[in-house]
Amino acid sequence: NAGVTQTPKFQVLKTGQSMTLQCAQDMNHEYMSWYRQDPGMGLRLIHYSVGAGITDQGEVPNGYNVSRSTTEDFPLRLLSAAPSQTSVYFCASQDSATNEKLFFGSGTQLSVL
């Protein structure tokens, strides 16, 4: 199993550009989520999903859109990037039926100029 795969690992955007951060998991996990982590700060929940077709907002959802058309994929979209969205983004998944551990991707370092 590959676990949780995030792409790209690094990205530089200009203010106003759009992009999609990809997250895929091959463990058939129902629960997936996105976090952002600013320098020296903890992880903050952006959006999460408890299954295909179901998404909900986390602590800091503004400026981000998500969709969950399949169990495997949970992309995060920035429609109009802002410098305040410069951060490291982590995707995570979990088997919500057992409440076992969260599996994290390796992160995406995003810089918005």
Place this chain on the structure above:
Amino acid sequence: DAKTTQPNSMESNEEEPVHLPCNHSTISGTDYIHWYRQLPSQGPEYVIHGLTSNVNNRMASLAIAEDRKSSTLILHRATLRDAAVYYCILNGGATNKLIFGTGTLLAVQP
């Protein structure tokens, strides 16, 4: 949303035990208590989790208060490689919002 409260930072000496506390007074009966840690420049990694009973694994032990309103992560012999930010979160049951908070920064002195 159920929240947890942790000290901002703690210090320990190498090869001594470390007790990292976490308060979760609004925990529901079906919430699991999870601990993760984040080493410098890395993503979070799982440490341990439990529901009611104390738990042990190769990394640490988790002691859960009888009323479940607090828990303690125990590192039996801290090493320099244990220097990290430790997060306590509530998982499952009443909440699907897995909120991490700011965690405890553990410094280990040689």
